[in-house]
Amino acid sequence: MSVAKKQYKRITVKSLIEMKANKEKISMLTAYDYTMAKIVDAAGIDVILVGDSASNVMAGHETTLPITLDQMIYHASSVIRAIERCLVVVDLPFGTYQGNSKHALESAIRIMKETGGHAVKLEGGAEIEQSISRILTAGIPVMGHLGLTPQSIYKFGTYTVRAKEEEEAAKLKEDALLLEKLGCFALVLEKVPAKLAQEVAESLTIPVIGIGAGAGVDGQVLVTHDMLGMTHEFNPRFLRRYLDLYSEMTNAFKQYIDDVKSVDFPNDKEQY
Numbered sequence: 001m002s003v004a005k006k007q008y009k010r011i012t013v014k015s016l017i018e019m020k021a022n023k024e025k026i027s028m029l030t031a032y033d034y035t036m037a038k039i040v041d042a043a044g045i046d047v048i049l050v051g052d053s054a055s056n057v058m059a060g061h062e063t064t065l066p067i068t069l070d071q072m073i074y075h076a077s078s079v080i081r082a083i084e085r086c087l088v089v090v091d092l093p094f095g096t097y098q099g100n101s102k103h104a105l106e107s108a109i110r111i112m113k114e115t116g117g118h119a120v121k122l123e124g125g126a127e128i129e130q131s132i133s134r135i136l137t138a139g140i141p142v143m144g145h146l147g148l149t150p151q152s153i154y155k156f157g158t159y160t161v162r163a164k165e166e167e168e169a170a171k172l173k174e175d176a177l178l179l180e181k182l183g184c185f186a187l188v189l190e191k192v193p194a195k196l197a198q199e200v201a202e203s204l205t206i207p208v209i210g211i212g213a214g215a216g217v218d219g220q221v222l223v224t225h226d227m228l229g230m231t232h233e234f235n236p237r238f239l240r241r242y243l244d245l246y247s248e249m250t251n252a253f254k255q256y257i258d259d260v261k262s263v264d265f266p267n268d269k270e271q272y
């Protein structure tokens, strides 16, 4: 179903806050390269996230921890060359902002200067307050990320739903309020109970974008390669697959191999 919505020529952080106020849901997907970003942007997405999930999806690492700032800059600058309309948010990778706010600012400045990205995303709440504040003082928009924060996977031990217990839920609510107070323009909530996510969204004026956080938030984000069905070994409950590209691509590759072996390809019209 297509939904009536205000036409934006370019999406800015202000547009997202306006969308929340107008009860228009925000759409966000990941992209890490020029070709994918061009298709996603032309389809009309509101936000592209150059996620550190590139560490898993593009580089095949088990976690998001190994990806470097230089690698994120390479991915983000490829995405920026492709887009015309959407807002591009770039993840600050693990080890580039925790513990030292000066270092955090330097990392964020590199992202903004060397990629042309529009905002950065950081994982965590009170423990990274100084880093967030310092980045914001330089005029760089910050998106927060609470709930399941994959850069802390070795602290959690598993990728299961977070904040099911009262104590963790209370800390998450406090952190969400703090991020809004500090000046973050939006917040990602990953893999938390839908009721808690809705409560958080209703308590904030900035948009809350969920992944595995139910329908009561202000927008949704998925990893593009997952929703296209390219990564078929990953099957969380929250993931809706819009295509089965793993099978489609496998069939195309097999057909190509057969065509080459049987000299069906190239035919007379496919040569000079």
Ligand code: KIV
Binding pocket: 030, 049, 050, 051, 052, 053, 054, 091, 188, 190, 211, 221, 223
């Ligand atoms: O890196 C990423 O793709 C993310 C999303 C899962 C929100 O942070």
